[in-house]
Amino acid sequence: MVSRLKVFRVFKSLHKTRLDVFKDDIRALTAAREKINDEFRKNKEETSEETINKMIKMASDVELVLRQTVIQGVHVEDNKILLRPRESILLENVPYRDNPGKET
Structure with missing residues (x-):
């Protein structure tokens, strides 16, 4: 049987990610x-264990996508946006090489 604890954990995880991803953006924080x-309220009466597990998986996937791919942008001028990437999504910059096996 799916425990309420699993549902609560994914719910809490989504909200923590929301706070991190949309930091300082009241409109996005509220909408999220x-x-x-x-979504959780709409499905609170669900009793099918299979369906609940699918929804938990979907919520976990959404949380992962938010955490790994969303970058905040802030309008600073008419045609300029300042990107505010989180430390967790920055990757080490590795230069492109045509022949990765050969050292140049």
Whole structure:
């Protein structure tokens, strides 16, 4: 049987990620909170263990995508946006090489 604890953990994880990803953006924070809460509320009467497990998997996948791919942008001028990447999504810059096996 799917425990309520698993559902609560993924719910809490989504909200923690929301706070990190949309930091300082009140509109995005509010919209994400409402969407998360609405989706969980909409499905709170679900009793099928298989369906609940699928929804937990979907919520975990959404949390992963948010955490790994979303970068905040802030309008600083008419045609300029300042990107605010989180430390967790920055990768080490490795130069491109045509022949990775050969040292040049």
